[in-house]
Amino acid sequence: MTEFKNKLINDFPEYLFNEINTMKVAARQKGRDIIDLGYGNPDLPSHPLVVEKLIEAAQLKKNHKYSVSKGIFGLRKAVSDKYRRIYNVHLDPNKNIVNTIGSKEGLTHLLLSVLDVGDNIVVQNPSYPIHHYAPLIARANTIKIDSINTDNFLIKLEKELKNSFIKAVLVSFPHNPTTSTVTQDFYDKLVELANKYEFLIINDFAYSDVYFENQVPPSLLTSDPELKYSVELYSLTKGYSMAGWRVGFAIGNESAINSLTKLKSYIDYGTFQPIQIASTVALNELDEFPKELSQVYQERREIIVTTLTELDFIVQESKATMFVWAKLPEKFSDSYEFSKKLLDEANVAVSPGVGFGTAGEGYIRLALVENKHRIRQAMKNLIKFFDSNV
Numbered sequence: 001m002t003e004f005k006n007k008l009i010n011d012f013p014e015y016l017f018n019e020i021n022t023m024k025v026a027a028r029q030k031g032r033d034i035i036d037l038g039y040g041n042p043d044l045p046s047h048p049l050v051v052e053k054l055i056e057a058a059q060l061k062k063n064h065k066y067s068v069s070k071g072i073f074g075l076r077k078a079v080s081d082k083y084r085r086i087y088n089v090h091l092d093p094n095k096n097i098v099n100t101i102g103s104k105e106g107l108t109h110l111l112l113s114v115l116d117v118g119d120n121i122v123v124q125n126p127s128y129p130i131h132h133y134a135p136l137i138a139r140a141n142t143i144k145i146d147s148i149n150t151d152n153f154l155i156k157l158e159k160e161l162k163n164s165f166i167k168a169v170l171v172s173f174p175h176n177p178t179t180s181t182v183t184q185d186f187y188d189k190l191v192e193l194a195n196k197y198e199f200l201i202i203n204d205f206a207y208s209d210v211y212f213e214n215q216v217p218p219s220l221l222t223s224d225p226e227l228k229y230s231v232e233l234y235s236l237t238k239g240y241s242m243a244g245w246r247v248g249f250a251i252g253n254e255s256a257i258n259s260l261t262k263l264k265s266y267i268d269y270g271t272f273q274p275i276q277i278a279s280t281v282a283l284n285e286l287d288e289f290p291k292e293l294s295q296v297y298q299e300r301r302e303i304i305v306t307t308l309t310e311l312d313f314i315v316q317e318s319k320a321t322m323f324v325w326a327k328l329p330e331k332f333s334d335s336y337e338f339s340k341k342l343l344d345e346a347n348v349a350v351s352p353g354v355g356f357g358t359a360g361e362g363y364i365r366l367a368l369v370e371n372k373h374r375i376r377q378a379m380k381n382l383i384k385f386f387d388s389n390v
């Protein structure tokens with residue numbers, strides 16, 4: 001067979017989670033009941049009002065045409081209204097916001113539109129896989145900063161800034177996989193550094209709406225009201241349980257948003273208009289819904305944290321995200337082997353920390369995407385697993 005392969009993509013390693021996933025599927029085919037805390041795919045349905053609006057809008061012929069690549073005005077206005085309500089940030093829907101196909105696509109094309117070949121970009125290690133790969137797709141050079149602990153992230157960053165010219169810094173808080181959060185002060189300092197060294201800050205804000213006990217995660221944009229250095233990726237995926245709808249936004253610095261909008265105008269015609277209309281309703285009318293979903297995640301989280309702590313895991317404390325991030329007890333160090341063994345012997349799928357970067361080795365991530373009953377069952381299985389393995 002004649003092969004048609006791009007060297008870059010060909011050289012990408014096999015997605016580490018694929019092997020665990022293949023094992024999970026094989027086990028299920030054999031009739032084993034696998035409790036899946038591996039894949040961060042929300043199990044909670046989207047709000048009925050949004051679904052109804054989608055159906056209604058889909059029945060109108062005028063909505064069947066190509067939509068606007070950067071998103072209909074009403075949707076971008078709904079984002080700017082939400083940012084004013086929640087973060088006290090003032091955005092021009094025409095200049096500072098572009099609709100993307102989720103934050104993942106948004107990030108990838110954003111980097112393609114703002115970086116040149118060989119530019120340096122700082123990325124957190126560990127991080128969500130596309131944070132490692134989007135820079136490679138843009139043929140940029142990544143500088144990875146260990147951020148298992150974010151306390152000294154800014155100190156490490158400044159060292160890198162002194163050493164080389166850095167075009168962009170990509171962060172993400174609340175963070176996947178570590179669940180760590182930052183205060184507004186962190187962003188204030190990051191913007192100060194951007195002022196000094198002139199780089200673009202990108203915050204992947206995918207978990208902005210998944211938080212507990214009223215601890216609203218701050219927005220980067222609040223620290224940069226003139227939007228001189230900042231772009232934030234916002235998404236309805238997690239907060240509104242709309243993963244399959246693919247609705248995200250790049251928001252912030254006008255020139256970066258322009259560049260992305262221009263690139264996207266060549267590549268796509270925008271999201272199906274009924275999806276955009278229904279998403280507008282979510283943003284305008286359902287501020288409480290993400291809080292209800294978050295409450296469910298918090299209750300699930302507590303069950304897991306209790307058991308893991310009893311089993312001598314060190315669990316990262318957090319008031320946000322839909323994950324638990326935990327350091328394995330001393331007896332185990334290889335997160336990949338541990339995850340495979342756990343699936344094999346306890347019928348529980350988790351994500352090995354190393355899948356998010358070298359700094360994630362020794363940790364596992366559990367996604368809170370099964371109901372409480374099944375999570376309790378998973379924890380019983382885990383206790384049995386430890387009884388026979390320690």
Ligand SMILES: Cc1ncc(COP(=O)(O)O)c(C=O)c1O
Binds near residue numbers: 128172206237243
């Ligand atoms: C940090 C982070 N960014 C982006 C995404 C993808 O979000 P979206 O569905 O908006 O593309 C995820 C999903 O797990 C994520 O964890």
